[in-house]
Amino acid sequence: MSEFPQTDLNKVKRLPKRGQYDKKTIYQIVDEALICHVGFVLEGQPFVMPTIHVRIDDTIYLHGAVANRMLTHIKAGNNVCLTMTLIDGIVFARSVFHHNMNYRSAVLFGKGSVIEDYDEKWNIFKALTEHIAKGRWNDARKPTEQETNITTIVAIDIDSASAKIRTGPAKDDEEDYTLSIWAGVMPVQMQFGNPISDEQLAQEIHVPEYILNYKR
Numbered sequence: 111m112s113e114f115p116q117t118d119l120n121k122v123k124r125l126p127k128r129g130q131y132d133k134k135t136i137y138q139i140v141d142e143a144l145i146c147h148v149g150f151v152l153e154g155q156p157f158v159m160p161t162i163h164v165r166i167d168d169t170i171y172l173h174g175a176v177a178n179r180m181l182t183h184i185k186a187g188n189n190v191c192l193t194m195t196l197i198d199g200i201v202f203a204r205s206v207f208h209h210n211m212n213y214r215s216a217v218l219f220g221k222g223s224v225i226e227d228y229d230e231k232w233n234i235f236k237a238l239t240e241h242i243a244k245g246r247w248n249d250a251r252k253p254t255e256q257e258t259n260i261t262t263i264v265a266i267d268i269d270s271a272s273a274k275i276r277t278g279p280a281k282d283d284e285e286d287y288t289l290s291i292w293a294g295v296m297p298v299q300m301q302f303g304n305p306i307s308d309e310q311l312a313q314e315i316h317v318p319e320y321i322l323n324y325k326r
């Protein structure tokens with residue numbers, strides 16, 4: 111299946127032409143995002159938590175402390191909603207009403223389960239590390255048995271998903287195009303600065319290539 115079926119759950123109803131359902135488009139957003147927001151309901155109270163994620167095939171993995179409330183809820187097999195958002199521009203229209211953003215966002219739905227197998231946990235530690243910076247896993251000290259045991263990893267199989275994408279200039283009402291008001295798009299990019307080496311680093315340790323050339 112290369113596309114998620116459109117159902118009442120994932121079908122974009124507001125501005126449906128911005129909706130996309132193919133895995134390629136959705137997974138590009140998922141993989142580029144540094145964080146995701148996890149939405150879940152506990153005893154009637156909704157929570158939305160930002161967290162690090164990684165995708166392997168059609169599954170999203172999250173990790174954290176054994177006592178983590180969100181992970182405890184997910185590992186019990188409950189439904190969750192995950193959102194990844196990338197901002198590409200701020201859209202300044204002539205009217206306040208039509209101000210907007212250019213964005214690519216993905217909304218994913220699925221149920222959780224827990225990863226107990228030690229080797230599988232290690233694979234996911236590796237995938238999470240490489241999701242943040244390709245090359246880091248080989249460099250960094252690997253998790254100990256104790257560190258592995260005190261970390262919960264949950265898997266969320268993606269049952270349904272959508273992307274919503276806005277691109278292009280401001281769209282004003284026809285009569286507003288003659289107004290003497292600046293309109294346009296301020297492009298937005300995620301920028302990474304110069305790495306700051308740790309103060310306790312031995313002098314002979316240089317910044318690795320994958321950090322110097324870091325990009326997403």
Ligand SMILES: Cc1cc2nc3c(=O)[nH]c(=O)nc-3n(C[C@H](O)[C@H](O)[C@H](O)COP(=O)(O)OP(=O)(O)OC[C@H]3O[C@@H](n4cnc5c(N)ncnc54)[C@H](O)[C@@H]3O)c2cc1C
Binds near residue numbers: 119122
């Ligand atoms: C950076 C950013 C800023 C935004 N600002 C606003 C704002 O100020 N006001 C506003 O009303 N809306 C804003 N949106 C759009 C917002 O995310 C919703 O799409 C919109 O509010 C419609 O909500 P709804 O519940 O009526 O969606 P519906 O169209 O009823 O949602 C149905 C289904 O469509 C899919 N869907 C809806 N929205 C998205 C999405 N963004 N990404 C992926 N799938 C989606 C989901 O699967 C959802 O279950 C913004 C989006 C982004 C990414």
